[in-house]
Amino acid sequence: MRITCPHCGARDAQEFSYLGAADLARPDGMAASEAAMVDYVYLRDNPRGRHRELWYHGAGCRAWLVVGRDTFTHAVISVEPAKRHAGGAA
Numbered sequence: 214m215r216i217t218c219p220h221c222g223a224r225d226a227q228e229f230s231y232l233g234a235a236d237l238a239r240p241d242g243m244a245a246s247e248a249a250m251v252d253y254v255y256l257r258d259n260p261r262g263r264h265r266e267l268w269y270h271g272a273g274c275r276a277w278l279v280v281g282r283d284t285f286t287h288a289v290i291s292v293e294p295a296k297r298h299a300g301g302a303a
């Protein structure tokens with residue numbers, strides 16, 4: 214699989230680290246229930262099809278990216294810097 218980094222161009226996926234779902238919202242730790250925090254920390258969906266994911270280009274520009282990917286075909290649909298993503302990690 215190749216990911217086209219907006220800063221470095223098309224690169225092998227081995228240059229990147231996968232973090233997880235890009236749209237995962239952290240609950241308010243002071244107000245959330247224990248079950249809600251357990252869900253946030255440990256439980257993940259395993260979607261088939263289009264998914265937005267956070268990737269880190271550690272062997273390149275060290276940018277966090279939001280990658281739109283089809284988890285069934287592994288086709289990369291979109292790549293954008295996480296800074297542009299509302300609630301992004303970078």
Ligand SMILES: [Zn+2]
Pocket residue numbers: 218219220221222270273274275276
């Ligand atoms: Zn890069």
